[in-house]
Every structure is written in C-alpha cells, then in structure tokens.
Amino acid sequence: MTRHDDAGRSPATELDRLLGEWLTDGPRRAPDAPVSVAIEFARSHPRRTDPFRAFRRDPMAGRSAGLFALQPAFALLAVGLLVAALVGVGVVGGLLRASPAPVPPSAPVVPSPSASPSPSPSPSPSPSPNVIELPLTTESAATEDVTFQDQSLRVTDIEDVTTTSLGEPGEGGLPGVTQIDDTTIDLLWVVAPCTGSHWGFVLDPTATALAFFPATPCEGQDTPGFTRAIRVHFDRPVDAASIHVSAATASPRPS
Amino acid sequence: MSRDLVERAARGEEAAYAALVRLHADRLYAIAARILRDPYLAEDALQQTLITIWRELPRLRDPDRFEAWTYRLILRASTAEARRERRGSPVRLLPDDHDTTTTTDDYRLVADRDQLERGFRRLSPEQRAVLVLQHYEGLSLAEIADVLGIPVGTAGSRIHYATRALRAALEADARGSAGKERPA
Numbered sequence A: 001m002t003r004h005d006d007a008g009r010s011p012a013t014e015l016d017r018l019l020g021e022w023l024t025d026g027p028r029r030a031p032d033a034p035v036s037v038a039i040e041f042a043r044s045h046p047r048r049t050d051p052f053r054a055f056r057r058d059p060m061a062g063r064s065a066g067l068f069a070l071q072p073a074f075a076l077l078a079v080g081l082l083v084a085a086l087v088g089v090g091v092v093g094g095l096l097r098a099s100p101a102p103v104p105p106s107a108p109v110v111p112s113p114s115a116s117p118s119p120s121p122s123p124s125p126s127p128s129p130n131v132i133e134l135p136l137t138t139e140s141a142a143t144e145d146v147t148f149q150d151q152s153l154r155v156t157d158i159e160d161v162t163t164t165s166l167g168e169p170g171e172g173g174l175p176g177v178t179q180i181d182d183t184t185i186d187l188l189w190v191v192a193p194c195t196g197s198h199w200g201f202v203l204d205p206t207a208t209a210l211a212f213f214p215a216t217p218c219e220g221q222d223t224p225g226f227t228r229a230i231r232v233h234f235d236r237p238v239d240a241a242s243i244h245v246s247a248a249t250a251s252p253r254p255s
Numbered sequence B: 001m002s003r004d005l006v007e008r009a010a011r012g013e014e015a016a017y018a019a020l021v022r023l024h025a026d027r028l029y030a031i032a033a034r035i036l037r038d039p040y041l042a043e044d045a046l047q048q049t050l051i052t053i054w055r056e057l058p059r060l061r062d063p064d065r066f067e068a069w070t071y072r073l074i075l076r077a078s079t080a081e082a083r084r085e086r087r088g089s090p091v092r093l094l095p096d097d098h099d100t101t102t103t104t105d106d107y108r109l110v111a112d113r114d115q116l117e118r119g120f121r122r123l124s125p126e127q128r129a130v131l132v133l134q135h136y137e138g139l140s141l142a143e144i145a146d147v148l149g150i151p152v153g154t155a156g157s158r159i160h161y162a163t164r165a166l167r168a169a170l171e172a173d174a175r176g177s178a179g180k181e182r183p184a
Helices: A014-024 A032-044 A063-069 A072-098 A163-167 B002-010 B014-036 B039-059 B063-086 B107-122 B125-135 B141-148 B152-181
Strands: A130-136 A143-148 A151-157 A176-181 A184-191 A197-204 A208-214 A226-234 A244-249
Touching (some): A014 B107, A014 B125, A014 B152, A032 B014, A032 B039, B002 B014, B002 B039, B002 B063, B014 B063, B014 B125, B039 B063, B063 B125, B063 B141, B107 B152, B125 B141, B125 B152, B141 B152
Parallel strands (some): A130 A208
Antiparallel strands (some): A143 A151, A151 A226, A176 A184, A184 A226, A197 A208, A197 A244
C-alpha cells in the first residue's frame, strides 16, 4: 500500500502516512523563556572582532572542503604559507647541513698531524634538533615539564588571553613569539583540528624544536579551531628573535 | 529579509539577532519537541541552539545556508539532550497543550498513535531526527543529506533503517499487546 508524494519523489507506505500525521500533532510555538535567554545572552556578550575569523571553518562546508572551508583569500594565504614553510625548511635544512658540527667541550683537542689547514672544511651534518611533540587537547590548562640534553623547558598554558594580545604578534594567523623576560617566551597561534595543520617552533636549531599537534580529533566540519597561548620557561636565556616558526600539515595525532 | 537579518546579526547587531531568533524559534522548537518527545528537553535544546547561533554565526560564509545550518544545530542539540536524558531521569510526556487524539473517536487511530509514541521512543535520537526531517519538515532526501552533511545515499540508508527500526518496534509492541490480552 504505497503512494507517491506530490512531487512523485518517493513512495510512501501506510506507516509513512501515519507517521506524518502523528508528527503533525504536537507543539508548534516555542516558549518565551529560551528566546529571552538567548537574546539576553547576546546583549551581555557583544561579539568581539575575531582576528582569526578567516581561519575558522565554514560550519556548512563539506567534510572534504579542507582549506577551502576557510575564507578563499586566506585559503590561498594558507597554501602560500605552506609552500613558504616547505621552502624555508629546505633552506634551513641546507644551511644546517652546511654548518660545522659543534665540538663537545669535553672533547680533547688533538692537533692534526698535518699542519696545513684544509681550504674548505668538509661539511658535516649537524645534529637534528630534538623535536618535542606536545599534543594539545583542549583549551584547558596544562603544564608540561620537558627535559632534554643539558637544559629543561617548562611549558605552561596561559589562561588569560585577551583580545588585544591576540592582535600581536599573531595577527594574520602567523604564530606569534613574544619575549617575556630573558628566559621566558610566549607562543601564540590558532589550532585548526580539521585541517590537520600544526605549528612548529624551532627554538634552537641545534637543540630543540617544539611541534604542537592538535590532538583534538576532527569531529566533522563544525569542530572549532581554538587559540593556543602557551608560555615556555627556559633555564637559560633565550632570544625570541632567534626562534624560527614554521607551519606544516600533518595528520592529527590520536588523542 | 532573512538574508539581511543574517548578515546584520553576523556583524553583531543584537536587534537583528533578536528578530532572527523570533523568526526561527518556533520552527526549531517544533523539531526538537518531536525528536525529544519532551517539552523541557526541547526547551533546553532550543536555548542551546539559539546561543550557538549568536556565537558561531560569523563563521557562516553563505547567509542563504542559514536555515540548513540551524536545522543542523537543532538536531545536534536535540541528540545531545536525548543522550543526556537517557543517563538521567525518566522520559516525560509531551504536554497536553495540543489535542493529540484529535476529535475522532476512532479507537484504532488512538491505538496507532500510542503505538507510534512507544515505537518512536525506542529509536535512537539520530533515527528520530531523520524521520522528523522527512515526515514533519517534508525535506527531500537531498535536503536531509545537506542538513546532516552526509552523502545522499547515506541519508537514504539512514531513513531506510530508521523506518525499519520503527516498524520492528511497532511489531514488537503489537506482539506484546497480543500476549497480554491472551487468557492465561
């Protein structure tokens, strides 16, 4: 016992008809309370300008939209940044390979039997930086104590990130590195779980690189990106200007 | 008009947001009430959805997609409320502000409605949602797929399984009733 709807799109059964009639009954008018609460919420929470708006995904973009879920101009910018980062990694990698390897201070200096110096020192690969990968789960606070080689790091979430602090130096989506004091820097950037992108902070090319992965799994196109601001404390002086920032795309790490 | 309101609300105009909310609240509440079968849960789902609209509206690139987006939000809020409710208090019935039995004295129709109520409650929130979109909102398969953000084939499959689950629930209910009526 089937019928077709007016548009002739799909057959309907007796159950469909009963279900349609049954669902027609019921409340049609929303109570006032939730509407009033929502309007009051909007009044008490005026919308601030979001400097990272262009990097938020369109909530109605398809799952496969990827970068195209961003504003078009910024999708192109993101692609450009990616290419620039890859080129930058290549250049830095080449420079690192060309630089002489550091000599351990405890190593005895043995004079070479041949006194004549070599006209061009043979390049030797420098040690790869220790990559400390920190999964970032949520916006909640977390503290990581990281030790490597002869120094230690303490990574602390910054709880109070104000809108003004978002404007610099992370404006435009680039991760920001701010010198706080001789041994402390702030890192600020946007985590976009569904793009799989992560930011890398090479703190010292011969010693340490921090790579922050969005550990929050992509739960559909509405998974919001979030701003991350962390403070890194060193036990020795660090110069924010010397820190190299790069962006790359990788599969998000399992949480 | 709605497009203009959406654009102005996205820019942060509270008056436009208020007008937009009043324009769409009834539709969203009706959907939530039919999925959840509980006016209080539906109220919570509506409130959550309206606040999410204010927070997330600037991210919506195409204002013409507003309605589909709000469908998605209310479904998400409703399924979340349903899951929360399953862990908590028992289900409450819809208020009697609408005559669910109509004016007919056809006992069979009343029985159908009671059976449907019981059978529908046995479905998962996701299954209820697709049936409400199809049979109450009258959305086409393509529109349902768009709202849910899934391929059309998957949407068709979801509706098929939801209908099958409802039919099975009704049959089980009928068998139970027949067993109770049978003399010992």
